[in-house]
Amino acid sequence: xxxxxxxxxxxxxxxxxxxxxxxxxxxxxxxxxxxxxxxxxxxxxxxxxxxxxxxxxxxxxxxxxxxxxxxxxxxxxxxxxxxxxxxxxxxxxxxxxxxxxxxxxxxxxxxxxxxxxxxxxxxxxxxxxxxxxxxxxxxxxxxxxxxxxxxxxxxxxxxxxxxxxxxxxxxxxxxxxxxxxxxxxxxxxxxxxxxxxxxxxxxxxxxxxxxxxxxxxxxxxxxxxxxxxxxxxxxxxxxxxxxxxxxxxxxxxxxxxxxxxxxxxxxxxxxxxxxxxxxxxxxxxxxxxxxxxxxxxxxxxxxxxxxxxxxxxxxxxxxxxxxxxxxxxxxxxxxxxxxxxxxxxxxxxxxxxxxxxxxxxxxxxxxxxxxxxxxxxxxxxxxxxxxxxxxxxxxxxxxxxxxxxxxxxxxxxxxxxxx
Ligand SMILES: Cc1ncc(COP(=O)(O)O)c(C=O)c1O
Numbered sequence: 001x002x003x004x005x006x007x008x009x010x011x012x013x014x015x016x017x018x019x020x021x022x023x024x025x026x027x028x029x030x031x032x033x034x035x036x037x038x039x040x041x042x043x044x045x046x047x048x049x050x051x052x053x054x055x056x057x058x059x060x061x062x063x064x065x066x067x068x069x070x071x072x073x074x075x076x077x078x079x080x081x082x083x084x085x086x087x088x089x090x091x092x093x094x095x096x097x098x099x100x101x102x103x104x105x106x107x108x109x110x111x112x113x114x115x116x117x118x119x120x121x122x123x124x125x126x127x128x129x130x131x132x133x134x135x136x137x138x139x140x141x142x143x144x145x146x147x148x149x150x151x152x153x154x155x156x157x158x159x160x161x162x163x164x165x166x167x168x169x170x171x172x173x174x175x176x177x178x179x180x181x182x183x184x185x186x187x188x189x190x191x192x193x194x195x196x197x198x199x200x201x202x203x204x205x206x207x208x209x210x211x212x213x214x215x216x217x218x219x220x221x222x223x224x225x226x227x228x229x230x231x232x233x234x235x236x237x238x239x240x241x242x243x244x245x246x247x248x249x250x251x252x253x254x255x256x257x258x259x260x261x262x263x264x265x266x267x268x269x270x271x272x273x274x275x276x277x278x279x280x281x282x283x284x285x286x287x288x289x290x291x292x293x294x295x296x297x298x299x300x301x302x303x304x305x306x307x308x309x310x311x312x313x314x315x316x317x318x319x320x321x322x323x324x325x326x327x328x329x330x331x332x333x334x335x336x337x338x339x340x341x342x343x344x345x346x347x348x349x350x351x352x353x354x355x356x357x358x359x360x361x362x363x364x365x366x367x368x369x370x371x372x373x374x375x376x377x378x379x380x381x382x383x384x385x386x387x388x389x390x391x392x393x394x395x396x397x398x399x400x401x402x403x404x405x406x407x408x409x410x411x412x413x414x415x416x417x418x419x
Contacts, residue, residue, distance in 0.1 A: 026155040029147050029385045030055075033366075041374045048377040051398065051406045056196060056348055058260050058397040064321075066260045069309045070302070074264075077301035087297040089289040091117030091268070095300035098307050099268055103251075108241040114271040116285045119295040121226040121254035121267035126152050128222045128250045128269055131284040133158045133187040140181055140189040142173070144351070144388030146196045146224070161186070162387055167342055167353060171200035179213050188220055189213070194227040194237065197386045197393040198351050199326070199344025201231045204238050211240070214247045220277070221249045226257055226267075229315055231346035232323035241272035248277040255299070257348065258315065259306065264299040319346075325396040325403060326350055332407030333394075336414040350394050351383075359417045365389050371417070376409040 010016045034054060058064040077083050083092070090096070096112040104110040118124035125148060133139050135157040141149045143162035153160040163178035165171045173191070191210060194201045202210075214221050223240040231237045241249040254267030269285060271278055294300075326344045333350075334341050338358040344350050354368055362368050365382035369392060372378050383391035396403070 022155050025157070026151060028151050030381065033369075033381065033385055034379075038370065038373050041371065043371070043375055046375050046377040048409065050377045050379065051402050051409075052379040053394040053398060053403075053406055054379045054381050056257075056395055056397075057262050058257065058348060059262065061398050061402065063399040064260050064318075064397055067310060067314055069311075070259055070261060070306050073302035073305035073309070074298060076305065077298045080301070083297040083301040085297070087117075087294045087300060089292075089294045090286055091115065091289075091294055092297055092300040095303040098304040099270070102307050103239070103253075103270055105239065105242045107243070107245070108239065108272050108274075110270055110272070114273075116269040116271070116289055117295050117300055118252075118254075118267040118269060118289075119292060120262075120265040121224070121252055121256060122148055123265075123292075123295065124252035124254065124267040124269045125149065125222070125224060127285060127288045128252055129153065129158065129188065129190070130156065130288055131281050132220055132222070132250070137185045137187040138183070139187060140178060142190070142192055142195070144197055144383060144386035144391065146192055147385055147387070149190055150387065158187075159185075165195075165198060165200075167351075170345065171195060171198040171342070171351075172202065172206050173210060175209050175213060178210075179217075182213075182217050182219065186217070186219055188222055190222040190224065191240065192224040193240065194230060194346035196227065196347055197349050197381075197388075198342070199347045199349045201235045201237060201345040201347075204243060207238060207240050207243050211244045211247050215244075220281075221247055223249055223251045225251050225253050227347040228253055228258070230258055230319060230322065230348070232319060232326065232344070235345045237346065241270070245274055248273045248275070248281075250278075250281075255303075258318070264296065266295055266299040266303075322348060322396060325398075325400065328400055328403045329394055329396055329407055332404065333410060336407075336411040337418040338414050339410075344396070348395060348397055350396055352392050352394065354390055354392060356390065358419060359414075360419050362417055365392055368392060372410065372413050375416075376413050378406050378409050378413075
């Protein structure tokens with residue numbers, strides 16, 4: 001019989017089997033916020049069609065489709081019958097080779113041995129944190145930041161120390177604050193560039209300032225570059241590892257965003273280590289890769305052909321479309337009272353600061369999102385999901401007409417609740 005908290009009461013002498021400590025410590029705020037039932041409010045419930053700008057999945061509306069080259073590559077991999085067996089745990093050799101070739105840089109050379117395949121970039125982040133940090137140590141993470149980092153740290157009993165990003169400096173890291181969080185138990189620093197949720201893209205000078213902190217304290221860096229090369233206008237993306245000859249860097253990436261196939265669950269780790277500081281870490285990554293015997297072999301097998309055959313125009317075209325989408329939301333939302341839009345420079349998101357004082361009856365970001373969903377049927381994520389209250393995050397990938405409509409509804413909502 002379902003109990004009041006949604007669980008089922010035990011009906012036999014088995015009682016209830018406890019779940020593990022690790023599982024109880026594992027909590028993903030985005031999933032939690034999205035599965036919260038919308039509590040009825042006194043105001044009129046919207047009869048609008050729903051528009052969701054909440055999940056960072058570019059495939060949801062069907063307007064961003066994987067390129068035919070990507071589809072052909074996986075079809076060929078399936079039809080070859082060569083990838084139905086277990087791949088080596090660290091990855092299919094041709095896939096590791098293709099990634100090394102694509103991401104190798106004169107200032108950060110890579111070979112296939114420096115590439116470890118993972119189950120999505122999520123799996124890569126989990127392995128990177130897992131190989132560098134032990135229970136009881138701490139890791140420095142961005143605030144606002146992608147919540148999976150905190151989820152992984154908490155589940156492994158690793159303390160997450162959150163360094164501040166500065167909204168009025170295009171979300172650059174407050175370097176002094178970051179450095180002040182370091183102590184003898186700090187095992188790694190993690191950065192995310194371009195950023196989810198901020199849509200920011202760091203300059204070379206800023207990345208060098210971050211690397212200097214790592215150098216001073218001899219702390220390795222994890223650089224989450226799942227949005228690598230996804231930048232707008234005159235912005236230039238720089239892979240962090242290309243800016244240092246000394247700091248050991250684990251760069252994590254994947255196919256999900258740029259190639260518009262998050263469901264393929266393919267990610268990777270690039271081991272950037274010119275001074276052999278990561279000898280044990282490499283062995284550790286090999287060991288961790290055996291936990292799942294590597295990600296899907298078919299998706300890996302498609303990689304070489306994707307990288308080789310994708311037209312040069314693919315990425316610039318994708319970025320142009322994303323930028324057009326971002327500017328629609330930025331322009332429209334900037335007109336709404338009580339909102340301050342921070343111009344995105346890349347990735348797939350836009351962060352908006354709420355001037356809570358300017359609203360009559362909105363308590364905080366969670367309340368804003370809840371009332372917006374009830375009254376306008378637009379779903380966006382509150383800053384609480386990114387440890388940054390007072391903001392909301394919108395995904396820019398829905399079709400342009402949906403973005404206009406969503407922005408119109410948000411503006412009407414703000415007008416209605418504004419003092
Ligand atoms: C910053 C960041 N890192 C990692 C991931 C995980 O990517 P994947 O879907 O490949 O697991 C995401 C997904 O949204 C992300 O935004």
